[in-house]
Amino acid sequence: MPHRILVVDDEEPIRSLLQAHLEGVGYRVVTAADGVEGIRVFQQKKPHLVIIDFLLPRKNGFAVAEAIRKSGERAGTPLLMMSGVFKNPKTAVEARDKYQVLEFLSKPLDLNQLTTLVAKGLVNIPEDDDVPDDPPPPPTPDPIEEAVREAAPVARGTLEPVAARVRESVPEQGTAAARPPPRGLSYFPSDKPSRPPPRPASVAAGGPVRDGVYQARPFPVLAESGDIEVLPVALLLSTIRYDQSTGMLDMTDTGGTHRRIYIVGGNPTFMQSNAEGENVGALLLRRGRITEPDFERCLRYMKDKGRTLQQSVLELRLVSESDLATAYKLLAGQLLPLALGMSSGTYRWRETDAFVGRVPEGKFEPVTTLFEGIKRHVHPPTILKFFKGREDVPLMRTLEFDRLMPFFRRSFSASNVASEVDGASTYRTITRAHNADAAQVVPQLFALVTSGMAVLPEVDAENAMAVAVNVAAAEAAGMLALDEVSGIELSFEDETGDAAQRDDKKAREIVARYYDEVRGQNFFEIFGVGPKASDEEIKARYFELAKTWHIDAFTGQHLGPEQAKLEAIFQRITEAYETITDRVRRDEYLTYLDRRARGLPTDMNEIRRTEQLFEQALAMIRRSDFAGAQPVLEEAIRKNPDPPYLAALGWVIYNLDPDSQVNVTESVKLLRKAIHEQENLGAAYQYLGQIAYRRNALPEAKKWWERCLEWEPNNPEATRGLRNMVQRGEIPSASTSASGQRSLLTKHPGRK
Helix, strand or coil: CCCEEEEECCCHHHHHHHHHHHHHCCCEEEEECCHHHHHHHHHHHCCCEEEEECCCCCCCHHHHHHHHHCCHHHCCCCEEEEECCCCCHHHHHHHHHHHCCCEEEECCCCHHHHHHHHHHHHCCCCCCCCCCCCCCCCCCCCHHHHHHHHCCHHHHHHHHHHHHHHHHHCCCCCHHHHCCCCCCHHHCCCCCCCCCCCCCCCCCCCCCEECCEECCCCCCCCCCEEECCCCCHHHHHHHHHHHCCCEEEEEECCCCCEEEEEEECCEEEEEEECCCCCCHHHHHHHCCCCCHHHHHHHHHHHHHHCCCHHHHHHHCCCCCHHHHHHHHHHHHHHHHHHHCCCCCCEEEEEECCCCCCCCCCCCCCHHHHHHHHHHHHCCHHHHHHHHCCCCCCCCEEECCHHHHHHHHHHHCCCCCCHHHCCCCCCHHHHHHHCHHHHHHHHHHHHHHHHCCCEECCCCCCCCHHHHHHHHHHHHHHHHHHHHHHHCCCCCCCCCCCHHHHHHHHHHHHHHHHHHHHHHCCCHHHHHCCCCCCCHHHHHHHHHHHHHHHCHHHHCCCCCCCHHHHHHHHHHHHHHHHHHHCCHHHHHHHHHHHHHHHCCCCCCHHHHHHHHHHHHHHHHHHHCCCHHHHHHHHHHHHHHCCCHHHHHHHHHHHHHHCCCCHHHHHHHHHHHHHHHHHCCCCHHHHHHHHHHHHHCCCHHHHHHHHHHHHHHCCCCHHHHHHHHHHHHCCCCCCCCECCCCCECCCCCCCCCC
8 A cells, every 4th residue: 555644734725735746646645734633643544754844733843743753663753844934943953853854844845855855754664554544424413304304204294394494594604704794893704713802891781882982892803814905914913912812923915925923922023024125134134244245145055955045044154043033033023014014915823832932032012013014004095995884984992092092192193083083983074174184194093993992883773873974974075075076066956856967977077087087197197296206295195086086085976887987097096006105016117117118018927028038048148058048038039128138148149159250240239239228237338348358459348347337336247357457467558459459349329
């Protein structure tokens, strides 16, 4: 029978992936979802090899390994261990030394490497008799059906209709999760009831509100996994803080960025991220603890050796373990506020203390971090989406309000609106009263609710009338707002309804007119700002546009088919905001605008494909495989004739036959064209200098290398070339080389 392998991992996709892969190469695989289950399955199934995730619920990977090593006749079972975001070298050493783990692997796993290690671990282990699967549990009988079945035949005709009615009155499992969440933030459904905190002693027995203060739990019940759009990161962290839980909060956005927050007793202590610029190496580089060449060397080492970044900086002795632990603490403090800005994706919460004592622990003030992160990093579209449908529910203070007020006041000293949460005011009334300060006020309301200082109770018999009045007032205000947009005075005096119809027509005309306008504008034009505008300036303009073009501004208007255009307008405004306030996306968009203006391809997928081809060609150039690099570069240029690609092709053509006058001429032509299109292209000047030097045109070489260093002061080839010329005493005249040969290179048109 095939070897049996046990996979212990709390992530179902990982278990499924490994099971499918290992069964595909001939093994039989059983799985377990946590440490306790892993030990039980090991004892029952007697696997020949075990693959264990380190961070597991209930018992961590070391506890599972220890149980296996104390299991008597199967204590020598080969073990492989793996871990995700956090990989501490000490943990790997402990796994090998104390528990004889064959290898400590990093996720995402290299399946080929895994297959090799599994085969190596099983090489001296004979296959044995198969362990039969546990028999499936008998189906759970339906007690109603049993009662009907056992009834006398004469009674069945009477019982069956009754059974049907009883069955209809019993809710099916899972239906609660399928129902849409109601308006109140305290009522998000959950498949798994969590452990609520003790009920405060001051709660009135008669209901959740006492003296105008909401006395009950101010947060939703936290499910093990869910959608960040439904439960924003700020609300997740506040709920965990309120419950004083210990565990790991994993968050993955739609772009593949993964962030993990380690939380002890409700307080974040450590955090990691795979986002560009959010790793410890980038922090060490920013703080000047390592140089850029060292960082690049570390990245190459990491890729070549299959190490983590943390292992790489230690093995290359770029920093000490103490320096690294300090850097991680600093990094977590910088990353946690950024995580609050995640606007989409999924989260996963695991209650476990497996990481305690094995990751660096920073010291955070969780409430201050929460408010500062909301103030700086939560974008308006996220907030508007959060409040959508709840704009007219009265905001109510909670028992947390006074306790957290000092923290709130420190973070939101300007235009503080906390005092306006009085059980009658709503999101809409507060924001309209502070229309000019919307950019400061709206984040405050988001902070008040997500921190638990205020709640938006579910609409019920007690507040239904207040909400209805608020909605009616909002509709009337929305109709009057049209007058501000169109400059048309609206009349409500025509009892025949003609005036209302004219108003609807005017609203449709306004929407159609702006729809055509906004489609023809780029993202900066939509906001009326330039590429160097600050985020605060853009945020203020976003709120102005949102006030005018949000669907709520047209409450009570019958837009007909123009409603889809209104939604498209607001979607484009939001897309513009999210693009030009994100550093990476703004740079990409500016590149797109520049390429569009120059008539170059603008399909970002195609551009990324050509960038991959360019990187492939550069790797070939570094190996002196010029013949292989030429067709790769030519394909990239056919798709996207970027100046760097032209320059690289010019260098390749020269190196294919440096003695050929035809090659030299073609090479120089491509390099000059690249410089003409991109004057700051240091690599092109570098290549021209190298060609000139090899052709003994020393004055030209000196000129090109000096120009290269004007644009790239740290270019190693230009620096080395000039240094060699000085050391060799090669000081040519202005127009000819030492041998009198005329330069083959003339001044490029990019310079005066």
